[in-house]
Amino acid sequence: MRHLLIALAGALTMLLMPLSPSHAQGASSSTEDNDAMAPALEAYRAGRYEQALLIATPLAEKGNVSAQLMLGSIYNNGEGVTPNPEEAAKWFTKAAAKGEAGAQYALGMLMEYGRVDGADPVAARKYFRGAAEQNHVASQAELGLMYTTGRGGPQDLAEAAKWFDRAAAKGNANARYYLGTLYASGKGKPRDLGEAARYFRMAADQGQPQAAYQLGLMLQDGAGTEKSLAEAVTRFKEAAQKGVSGAQTSLAFSYLNGEGIEKNDTLAAKWFVEAAMRGDALAQDRLARLYFLGQGVTRDVEAALLWLTLAEQNGMTDDTLRSAMEPEITPEIRAKVAAEIAKLDKDSASPN
Numbered sequence: 339m340r341h342l343l344i345a346l347a348g349a350l351t352m353l354l355m356p357l358s359p360s361h362a363q364g365a366s367s368s369t370e371d372n373d374a375m376a377p378a379l380e381a382y383r384a385g386r387y388e389q390a391l392l393i394a395t396p397l398a399e400k401g402n403v404s405a406q407l408m409l410g411s412i413y414n415n416g417e418g419v420t421p422n423p424e425e426a427a428k429w430f431t432k433a434a435a436k437g438e439a440g441a442q443y444a445l446g447m448l449m450e451y452g453r454v455d456g457a458d459p460v461a462a463r464k465y466f467r468g469a470a471e472q473n474h475v476a477s478q479a480e481l482g483l484m485y486t487t488g489r490g491g492p493q494d495l496a497e498a499a500k501w502f503d504r505a506a507a508k509g510n511a512n513a514r515y516y517l518g519t520l521y522a523s524g525k526g527k528p529r530d531l532g533e534a535a536r537y538f539r540m541a542a543d544q545g546q547p548q549a550a551y552q553l554g555l556m557l558q559d560g561a562g563t564e565k566s567l568a569e570a571v572t573r574f575k576e577a578a579q580k581g582v583s584g585a586q587t588s589l590a591f592s593y594l595n596g597e598g599i600e601k602n603d604t605l606a607a608k609w610f611v612e613a614a615m616r617g618d619a620l621a622q623d624r625l626a627r628l629y630f631l632g633q634g635v636t637r638d639v640e641a642a643l644l645w646l647t648l649a650e651q652n653g654m655t656d657d658t659l660r661s662a663m664e665p666e667i668t669p670e671i672r673a674k675v676a677a678e679i680a681k682l683d684k685d686s687a688s689p690n
Contacts, residue, residue, distance in 0.1 A: 371397070371402045371403075371404065372404065374397055374402065375393075375394065375397060375402060375404045375405055375408075377393050378390045378393035378394040378397070378405065378408060379404075379408075381393065382408060382412075386418075387412055387417040387418025387419070388418045388419075390408065390412065390418075391409070391412055391418060391419065394408045394409055394412075395409065398429060398432070401432075401436075403433045403436055403438050403441075406429045406430070406432045406433040406438075406441070407429070407430070407433050407438065407440060407441055407444075409425075409426075409429040410426045410427075410428075410429040410430040410433065410441065410444055411426070411444075412426075413425040413426040413429065414426035414430075414444070414448075423448060423452050423453060423454045424454055424455060426444075426448065427445065427448050427452075427454045430444045430445045430448070431445060434465065434468070437468075437472075439468070439469040439472040439473075439474040439477065440469070440474070442465045442466070442468045442469035442472075442474070442477065443465070443466065443469045443474055443476055443477045443480070445461075445462075445465045446461075446462045446463075446464075446465035446466040446469065446477065446480060447462075447480075449461045449462035449465060450462035450466075450480070450484075450489070450490075458490075459484070459489045459490035459491075460490045460491065461490075462480075462484070462489075462490055463481065463484045463489070463490030463491050464490075465477075466480045466481040466484065467481055470501060470504075473504075473508075475504075475505050475508045475509075475510050475513075476505075476510065478501045478502075478504045478505035478508075478510070478513065479501070479502065479505040479510050479512045479513040479516070481501045482497075482498040482499070482500075482501035482502040482505065482513060482516060483498070483512075483516060484498075485497045485498035485501065486498040486516065486520075486526070495520065495525050495526030496526055498516075498520070498526055499517070499520055499526040499527050501513075502514075502516045502517045502520070503517065506537070506540075509544075511540075511541045511544035511545065511546040511549070512541070512546060514537045514538075514540045514541035514544070514546070514549065515537070515538065515541040515546045515548055515549040515552075517533075517537045518533075518534045518535070518536075518537035518538040518541065518549060518552060519534070519552070521533040521534035521537065522534035522552070522562075530562075531556070531561050531562030531563075532562045532563070533562075534552075534556070534562055535553060535556050535561070535562035535563040537549075538550075538552045538553040538556065539553055539563075542573060542576065545576075547576065547577040547580035547581070547582045547585070548577065548582060550573045550574075550576040550577040550582075550585070551573065551574065551577035551582045551584055551585040551588070553573045554569075554570045554571075554572075554573035554574040554577065554585065554588060555570070555588070557569050557570035557573060558570040558588070558597075558598075566598075567592075567597050567598030567599075568598045568599070569598075570588075570592070570598055571589065571592050571597075571598040571599045573585075574586075574588045574589040574592060575589060578609060578612070581616070583612075583613040583616040583617070583618040583621070584613075584618065586609045586610075586612045586613035586616070586618070586621065587609070587610065587613040587618050587620055587621040587624075589609045590605075590606045590607075590608075590609035590610040590613065590621065590624070591606070591624075593605045593606035593609065594606035594624075594634075602634075603628070603633050603634030604634045604635075605634075606628070606634050607625065607628050607633075607634035607635045609621075610624050610625040610628065611625060614645060614648070617652060619648075619649045619652035619653055619654035620649075620654060622645045622646070622648045622649035622652065622654065623645070623646065623649040623654045623656050623659070625645045626641075626642045626643070626644075626645035626646035626649060626656070626659060627642070627656075627659055629641040629642035629645065630642035630659065630662065630663055639663065639666045639667065639671060640671045640674055640675060642659075642663060643663060643667055643671060643672070643675045644675045644678055644679070646659060646660065646663070647675060647679055648679070648682075651679075
């Protein structure tokens with residue numbers, strides 16, 4: 339499940355969608371309440387957020403669910419106001435208490451990924467379940483993920499698969515990717531590489547970058563699908579361009595070895611740099627080799643030592659390269675690299 343957890347780190351950031359007409363239609367408001375909200379919705383859609391806030395606030399205070407959802411979105415997204423997750427949570431809580439699935443989902447996201455007082459994965463799971471049981475598709479995918487990782491309660495891969503199935507059937511790309519990981523691992527689903535590849539392909543075609551990466555690996559090996567090095571490169575590119583470090587490393591190797599694409603050392607170095615900057619130890623090691631050899635880049639022993647040291651810090655050992663470099667590493671080079679590493683460590687420890 340390594341790549342499933344990677345998806346958490348990159349994809350699951352706290353970026354809730356602004357209020358849309360579908361949110362308002364989902365709220366259990368009377369016709370009178372909806373009519374009262376019409377001017378606020380019109381202002382919101384036109385980007386006149388301050389006006390929308392002015393109209394919606396008194397309505398929200400009187401219990402209008404659509405207004406409460408709008409205020410939650412405005413404060414969460416910082417539309418016309420300074421972002422205020424606490425204020426957003428307050429209004430989402432009011433709407434969620436009335437059973438509004440969109441608000442329950444928003445609260446689940448704040449509880450799981452936001453920085454608000456009382457943020458708690460147990461509460462996040464509760465809110466996602468409340469929305470999921472109302473067929474809120476994104477909540478079904480999030481709930482499945484919590485059962486997969488054991489966040490907010492016991493791990494239960496069979497239960498996770500159930501919720502992923504429901505969301506995937508409605509076209510949710512993340513759920514399709516997660517189902518692919520379950521089929522590939524044989525956990526929560528019987529191991530079936532053909533089904534894994536099928537779900538990865540569906541999700542990748544919807545733009546899910548981790549799915550594109552996994553599909554690329556399967557295409558490269560002919561696992562669960564017909565082998566195609568050219569299509570593997572295409573899938574690696576899709577994921578690499580969206581910042582998936584593993585895909586960037588795989589794409590770099592494709593260029594370096596001329597597998598599925600014309601050999602190009604310069605482009606190999608470019609993609610190794612992208613992955614190395616994201617902390618991929620294998621990419622850091624290969625980049626060190628390229629700098630030492632002057633392959634695809636200008637030869638630079640100092641840069642080679644820097645990247646090799648970073649790779650070693652990330653658990654990668656390359657005794658062959660270290661031994662080859664040692665005769666050329668002067669005290670001056672060693673001191674410069676040590677200073678650069680110290681600076682990088684300091685920057686990474688900084689809260690900003």
